[in-house]
Amino acid sequence: MSYIRNGYVCFSHNFATIELSRGTPTLGHPDRDQTKTSKGHNMSTQNSRRTRMVSTVAVAAMGTLVLASCSGSDEGGDTARFSMTYATSNNLESPYETLANEYMETHDVDIELNPQPNDNYAQSLRTQLQGGNAADIIQTAPGSGQGQSLIELSDAGFLTKLGSGAEALVPEGSEDLFGADGVYGVPMDYTIVATAFNETAAAENDVTFPADTDELLATCADLGGAPVSAFALAGAAAPNTGMMALSISATKVFAEDPAWNQKRIDGEVTFAESEGWHDTLELIVEMNEADCFQPGAAGAGFEAITNGLAAKSSLTAFVPSGAVHEIMSGPAEGQELTLQPFPSAGEEDFILASSNYSLSLNAAAGDAASEAAQDFLAWVAEPEQSQTFADIAGVLPASGYAELDLSGTAYAPVADALQADRFAPLPNSQWVNQSVYDELGSGVQGLLTGQSTVDDVLAAMDQAWDN
Incomplete structure (x- = not known):
């Protein structure tokens, strides 16, 4: 699709918008350490505490980039211009x-939007960065374990260090995920990895x-997999089989040792020698x-x-x-789903969140x-914009998750664990390279077949880590 702004013809792809009503909890300000392990919540369905949240999702970032085509400023004019690309998984x-459009309404700036499908985002992003023709603002991922992870991209010199606004938004305990010598990304969310339950x-x-x-195993056996199964699994998609393993590792690995990743970084443990990872798989x-x-x-x-x-x-799922x-x-639509x-x-709940x-x-x-672009990112880092992102994406805002009231929302079953600090960061955000997670996802596929x-699987993960 092409569109014209101030005499320039710009190009975008898969550009689609529909109106949604919004609704998320009233939120406070975070002051939590991600590695604490206090205990306390028993898992159960809580019908009286659920309500429907209206938003959309930004699922794990991977897709194909369109070349930035309208950056800079208008010839003979004062309107600033920059491009922004991000991954999408739906229409x-x-x-x-939404944030870009709101910003353009109140600022003398034109933003070229290049929304891209998920499939090859990380690989294409690296190709475009190496070629010098990526967009001015790019969607990245905190940490180092994904192809678009900002630690690896900043270490390679592809990203610019941001200012105090971005620093203030980084959740306490997550500083290492945003850069070794400063902050190289504005955090947009606080995501929980658990299970969606219908x-x-x-x-x-x-x-x-x-x-x-x-x-759980008894319920699976009783249902028998058809016509109703306990779980829906995208077994042909390594990111989903990998996510299943991460979700299970929360209780098998990180509930017992939230610092396990750091120990792996320090060479004190391995996947192959870990009882928790054996139990997970x-x-x-x-x-x-x-x-x-x-x-x-x-094959799904x-x-x-x-x-x-x-x-x-x-x-x-x-x-x-x-x-x-x-x-x-x-x-x-019309059904109730909760995050469990x-x-x-038999122990207390433990989740993954970052x-x-x-x-x-x-x-x-x-x-x-x-x-x-830096002016825009400073604006995005403000609490009001963080809340807007959360409202639409159906996630928790980066600037306020510790004191929120989640009763009556899909998040109610995980609220106690979140507020009692029984969580660890998404494990692969701290892994040294994307290959470790790739080996986990493809390895689980091999377990299924x-x-x-x-x-x-565990030996392959160690080899990917060490290489």
């Missing part, structure tokens, strides 16, 4: 688009969310044998999750927290575009 309203479908099948792993094998997943799960794509939850043929509302506001901690072995989306400034942006063993 719902994008929070990035309360409506569960009630129709006389099922409650399992209290522990023994009850062995449980996946047990779940597969107990018919926890829908028929054909090993992401549509199996959306379709399964919407059609009520699956009760649960492994997704980022924002996806809960995306599904409710689209194919599962993965069942532990910022998963950020906006960074391309170091190769021209002077005029860079100045205008019987082509890999638990020992094979």
Whole structure:
């Protein structure tokens, strides 16, 4: 699609907008350390505390870039210009688009929006950065374990260090995820990785969310996988099989040792020698044998999750927290979904939570575009804009999650764990390279088909780490 601003012809791709009503909790300011492990909440479904959240999701960032084509400023005019690219997974309203449009309404600036599909975003982003033709503002990910992770990109000299506004927005305990010598990205969210549970479908099948792993396996066996399965899994999509393993590792690895990642960085532990990681992957094998997943799960794509939850043929799925509302506001409209901690072995809940989306400034942006883009990022870092992003994306805002009231929302079942500091950052955000997570995702695929063993997967993850 092309459009004209102030005499310039600009190009965008997959540009779509629809109106949504918004609703998220009233929020306070964060003051929490992500590595604390105080205990206290018993998992259960809480019908009186649920309500529908209206927003959309920004799922894990990967997609194809369009070349930035309208940066700088107008010839003979004062209107500043810069480009921004970000990943999308659907045709719902994008929070990035909304923020850009609001900014253009109140500032003398034109922003070229290049929303891109998920599939190859990380790889294409690196290609464009290396070629010097990436957008001025790019969507990145905090930490170092993904292809678009800002630690690796900043270390390679592709990003510009940001100012105090971005620094103030970084959640306490997450500073290392945003740069070694400063902040290279504005955090846009606070994402929880857990399980989306269809309360409506569960009630129709006389099922409650399992209290522990023994009850989970028993529920899977009782349902038998068809016509209703306990879980919907996109087994052909390594990011989803990897996310399943991360969700389970919260209770098997990080509940026992929230500092496990740092110990791996320091060479004190390995995946292959970790009892928690062995237990994580062995449980996946047990779940597969107990018919926890829908028929054909090993070959299914992401549509199996959306379709399964919407059609009520699956009760649960492994997704980022924002996806809960995306599904409710689209194919599962009128149904109730909640975000549930993965069942532990009878102990208190423990979840994964940290910022998963950020906006960074391309170091190769021209002077005029860079100045205008930095002004925009400073504005984005303000609490009001953080709240706007959260309202639309269905995530928690980066600037206020510790004191929020989550009763009556899809987040109610994880509220106690979040407020009691029983959580750790998303594990792969601290891994040394993307290959470790790739080996986890593809390795779990091998577990589902019987082509890999638990020992094979963990050895491959260690090798990817060390290389």
